[in-house]
Amino acid sequence: MGNVTHLFTTRQQLLIHLHMPKTGGTTLKKIIKKNYGKRKSVDVYVDREKLSYVLTNLSKRNIDCIQGHMPFGVHQFFNQPGSYVTMLRDPVDRVLSDYYFIRSLPSHNLHSKVIKMSLEEYQKDPVNSNLQTHYILGEKFGEMLTKEDLEKAKSNLIHHFSVAGITERFDESISLMKKYWGWNNISYTKANVTKGRLSKEEISRGIIDQIETNNVFDIELYHFAKELLEEKIRLLNIH
Template identity: 30%
Template sequence: MTETDKPQVSREEIRLAYKLFLGRWPSESELDRMEQRGHGYDKLRQVFLNAPEFFRRNGWAPATTATGTTTPEKARTLIHLHVPKSAGSTLTAILAPNFPHRSHMTVGDNTIQQLSNLQLQRRSELRFIFGHLSHGVARYLPQDCAYITVLREPGNRLLSYFRYVQRITDHPLHGPVSQRNMSFGDFLEYAINNPVVRLEADNGQVRRLAGQGRQENSLGQEAALLRTALHNILGEDVIYGFTEHFDDFLARLKARKIIPDVKDTRLNTAPDKTDIGPELARLTPAQKQIFEDFTAWDNRFYDICKSVYFALPTQI
């Protein structure tokens, strides 16, 4: 189908697109101009993804100095939201040397109170915060912040997480998993009946980026969480990449002068490459349904984020 053959978007859909991509409602004159162009869905999406305002809103446009040169915009504090089994340990190792050691703090969703209990002066001195965190940590800090995170294909991430639990003896879940000699399918059934375990397994990337990584009352609210997670990750204070395209992500970070030229040395990786296919073949129908439910919203989130990411130029 040609662009003219495709269904034209409605005025209300154009209005919603302005809010989703640019974070604001359009004027009536903007709606008139866009409606007159008669775009289909694909073309409308590309218009917004390539709009200068979209670039500026997401922090991808460099700031121009009084001399006319460009310099990268730098937040005072970088918060690494480490999604488990997404090359987060490697990213932390790359980022940490760029900040004075005293300005580091490791914290997780379960220990966030340690950050909030610090005196205001100490919190203002922090420049790099990292750990298994959910979006929203910046509210504890008085200074400007930016988030950085890496997403991973949901099915492979879930299997990698299970295998990590299997082999790391000091992981809190290692005991139950090893004592019961769980298969991947057994682990899925175990997770669905244990809310604390389920929070990580059940669409955990959407949950973290929506700021609900440890909230049991978020279970069953994934549709709303997806909207919040997209709003957050496409915000001007978030930088994100993908495990499967980690080299590209590093290249973008170098181009923005967030990191120097570094060698990608993967840390905390599994001995064998994750291959979800054989594991899925061994699942019972009930276990397969749990797997699909646990990855459905993360898959939508991942696909949208990937589409936006690759709609942008590599060197930004």
């Protein structure tokens, strides 16, 4: 387990919210906006091939916070020091939530594709495997990952994330972020909750086993992030 490398951040740092899909990130985004305001907080939800262009332009502006479905590496576009926050989720639950969410939302850009797919077909797609590790690594989307990639993702969590929260421990994660970033208001109501999804217990054991096999790096990264979070909770006496 790595040491906690920094205790508190300051407003001189750029807050980068790496909004991990289907982990409670929309709720976190709303909390952050309440503490930064619309003028100092910018949302970036664009296709990955357009991201460099958008970030290059944003780097010329005076902003305090940037949020979006952006992989690790955003800080490299800015001169000011930056630190990340994110939420990670039990990988099986995240895949299930993502699948049923896309199917329930006709306006989603993947709806027409995913509505024709079974859960088994969806979870087999390499694009949907180890997504959290890909985001924290910041590269190799849709490609096979290696053990070295996983270790690099772990290192990124240690050295570049003030808090990597855990969806299943949302309140404690947000309380940590409040302490690190000096937020005033962390009240919330859950946003973007997937409706009509089946629970783990309602899915066949065979498919659950497949999801676990196809997300083995995400599972290890998730448990590593939980240990990091628990270390910080103990250190700062969060209840």
